[in-house]
Amino acid sequence: MIREYKTIQEISGPLMVVDHVQGVTYDELGEIELSDGTIRRCQVLEVNGDSAVVQLFESSAGINLAESKIRFLGHPLQLGVSEDMLGRVFNGMGRPIDGGPAILADEYRDINGLPMNPAGRDYPNEFIQTGISTIDGLNTLVRGQKLPIFSGSGLPHAALAAQIARQAKVLDGESNFAVVFAAIGITFEESEFFVSEFKRTGAIDRTVLFTNLANDPAVERIATPRMALTAAEYLAFEKGMHVLVIMTDITNYAEALREISAAKKEVPGRRGYPGYLYTDLATMYERAGRQLGKEGSITMIPILTMPEDDKTHPIPDLTGYITEGQIILSRELYRKGIVPPVDVLPSLSRLKDKGIGEGKTREDHSGTMNQLFAAYATGKEAKELMSILGEAALSATDLLYAKFADEFEKRYVAQGNEENRSIEETLNLGWELLSILPVGELKRIKEEHIAKYLPKKDAE
16 A cells, blocks of 8 residues: 655755654655646665655655655566567656657566576677777677776767667677666767667667757666666576676776765775675676576677776776676877777787687687787887887887787777677788788787688788
8 A cells, every 4th residue: 555644854965854753664655746747757866764765766856844745555566578679769867859759568577687596607709890999809808798898088989889789799600789877967969979870880770879968967877787788688598588788887886886885874985886786786796697598698888988097996897896897998099089999908808718719709819819918018028129220220020010019900990880890800800910010929819710711912
C-alpha cells in the first residue's frame, strides 16, 4: 500500500528530510506532489529510524514544505526495456527525446542490475574490430573486455568515440551487434554532434543513445550510465546480441558523485571525491563481460578526461585499477596534427593476447605487434638523441629507426576520423613500415612469418 506523507521537515540543496515514515527502503523511488499538482521525482538516499533523506531529480525551487506531499512507490528506479530501443535517443532518465513514441516495455528492470556470478563468467577471447589501427593492431579490444580511453580536455575523444561506435563489429555474425552510447554531462553541441553523426552514417539503426546534458540535475547524471547498462544487459543476455557500451565522460559522472556526497556532508576522500568512488565505479564497470552458456556479451569503453592530463588523479587511477588496460590520447601527437592522437607506448590492453592469432585475426599478429612496439620505442629514443647530439652522431641503423618512428606516426597512428581499416589492412601496413628496418632487426617475429609476409622488394 502506497502511503502519502505531509511531514517534509527541511530542504538542503538537492536533499530533503521526511519524518515519521514507515517501511521505506534505500534507493526507493518517490514522488513529491506540489500544491499546484505538479509532480517531481526523488530517490531515498538514507533511512534513519523513522526519518528518510531523499534526493530530488529536479530542482527544489518552489516546494512549499507545509503544502507538499510525498509518496514512496515501493520500487527503485527502473527502465522499461525492449528490442525497439535500437535506433532511439533517450534522456538520462530513459525517456525518449527523439520525437518518437514511448517504448512498449517487454519488462521493467532495476537500473542497478543484478550482480554477475563470478563462477558464471566466461573469459573474453574474441576479437572486436574497431577499424582503428592503434587499437586493433596494438591494443586489441576483446569481446567482454573493459577498455577505457584516457583523454584530456580539448582532445578529440568525442570524434574517436563516434568513430568506434560507427565502425566496431565482431568479425563473424556482425548482424547481431549493437552499440549502447551513454553521454554523461555533455554540452548540447556535443549531444547534437553524436546524434547527427550516427544519423549521417546510418549507425543509429543499431545504436541506443542516452544523453544527459550538462544542465541536467546531478542525480540524473548518476542514473544515466546505469540506464545504458541496463539496456545493454537486456540486449546482450536476453536477446543474444554483442553489445558495445561507450560512456563519455566518466569525469562528469564522478563530479556529480562528489557534488551529492558534499550535499550529504560526508567525509571526503582523495581530492574531495567520496571514499566509495572506487566501489561506485566498480558497480558500473563490472557489469561488462560474458556469461557461460549465453551467446551475447557486453564490451565496455568508458571515456574520461584526465583533469590537468594527470593520470594519477583519482578518476583515471581508480578506473585503471578496475578495467583491463587503457588507451591514452596524447596532446603532443594532437599538436602535430595526428588524428586520432593515440599514445601507443603507455597504452595497454591486458587481454590482447587472448583475442589475436590464427583463427581470430592472423598468425603473424602477435609478433608484428611486439616488433612495432619495440621499433617505435627505439625510434623515439633515436629521435631524442638526434635532437641533443645532432644527426651526425647517430648510426645508420639509428637513423632508420628515427625514420620508422616518423612514418609510424604519419601512416599507422594517423588515419583520420573517416577511415575504417580492416585487421588485414592494419597488419599489412605494419609489415610495410617494418620493411624500413633491416631484416636482422626484426628479432621478435618468427622467420617463417618474415618470409611469408614481409614485402619482397625489401626482403631480398
